[in-house]
Amino acid sequence: MTDRLRGKSAIVGTGHAGFGEAHGLSAYDVMAQSALAALDDAGLRLSDVDGLFCTMMEDSMPSLMAAEYLGIQPRFIDGTMTGGSSFVNYLTSATMALDAGLCDVALIVYGSNQRTASGKLVTASRPPAYEAPYNPRYPISAYAMAAARHMHEYGTTREQLADVAVSARAWARHNPEAFERGPLTREDVLGARMVGDPLTVRDCCLVTDGGGAIVMVRADRARDFPKAPVYVLGSAAASSHRQISQMKDFTVTAARESGQRAFAAAGVAPGDIQVVELYDAFTINTILFLEDLGFCAKGEGGALVEGGHIAPDGILPVNTNGGGLSCVHPGMYGIFTVIEAARQIRGDAPGMQLNNIDLALAHGNGGVLSSQVTAILGSQNTL
């Protein structure tokens, strides 16, 4: 997105369903419940939706499956699959489609039942041919190797990684929607079962069910809905590889490029951002993305997350719902970064609501640090 599209679209509804365990429900059931929740939030109906932005984990044509299930015949469909970042990426294509008049009501939606269906990551992806013989455990081995290299180059410690999980849990403890709300200490994380050195099971995101949905319209009618509109000020994508073995620098992600372009489109800088929602599939993600998005210099992410700096009452609010580490992680988490950012701006966050939030950043990650998409959202005051 360029600055020409700044503020041209707005989120007027958000919804979710099936958090935790959605017993007896299929992924598409959870998707549909999420869609209904978001449309209800916006005061709209499924019959109003003429733009669908959707991908799922289990099919090769999930957007068609979703449209069929929902009983809608969208004028515009984007099912671009860049992993968990897809749903942040749809903010760009939905804005373009709305601005061009290709649709009037855009529904971004996702659902998964991976916890009750299998208890592990469900994916239609095939193992990469030149990696599969060595039996890496996907996706953790990829992130573990990024963490190991970051520790090697910058002296990042396992304690600092652990503090990311501890901070996420501290936010989640305020959030009744979060799946894990019990106390969690640095020692708990360090002492948990090692699954892929240097990451323990507590450095890894949850495996839950859940779905999310977002309703968007053109900015010129965004104030005609029940909830305060949240404007898309800038969004941008960048990708560097698909397979972890093709990642050029294990300590630098394409979030550097996506962030720069999103900030340029929005006309703001990292220092202006009041709340940050990052795709924290693993604790190393939060450190990498804070660095690459410009909240600190490369190599200083460990120090930034140490202690309670990104926890409630810290210096930078990060993942205020508890993130993928403690709130919800149904295979792909990206849509929840946008939903939590929007709710913080609207003032109806489910957990700890921060005061007077006008500017928030949502960042999605896809694949194995492969696709990075950054979005900057703002209140009416930021137009």
Add this chain to the structure above:
Amino acid sequence: MPDATGPDQIFQRALANGEILLPKCNDCGAYHFFPRVLCPHCHGAAISWERATGAGSVHTTTIVRRKPERGGDYNVCMVELEEGVRMMSRVEGISPENVVIDMAVTAFVGEAEGAPAVLFKPAEA
């Protein structure tokens, strides 16, 4: 694969013969891996194959933790070859805990999942 012409086939046939061949661009001279029909650096389509020296170093590494009854822990790592390409593999002959970043390793053709594969062992000092 006597008539192997595709890049994957050429690589696999060499492995079956105990050789590690790497694709190299005739235009820019850079190696790449995995094998492709074009050079991902300059996009030239004239690719030749060179025998790898086998010298490399561990760029990053992890231990996949697995219950002993299922075979126990094992190493997965990224090795940077002298030719400038990286590949996923594992270092054999030492315990996974002793595989460390920057250690010098030497490639050999072993077996993984029942097929010939590039594996590594610690380089001799």
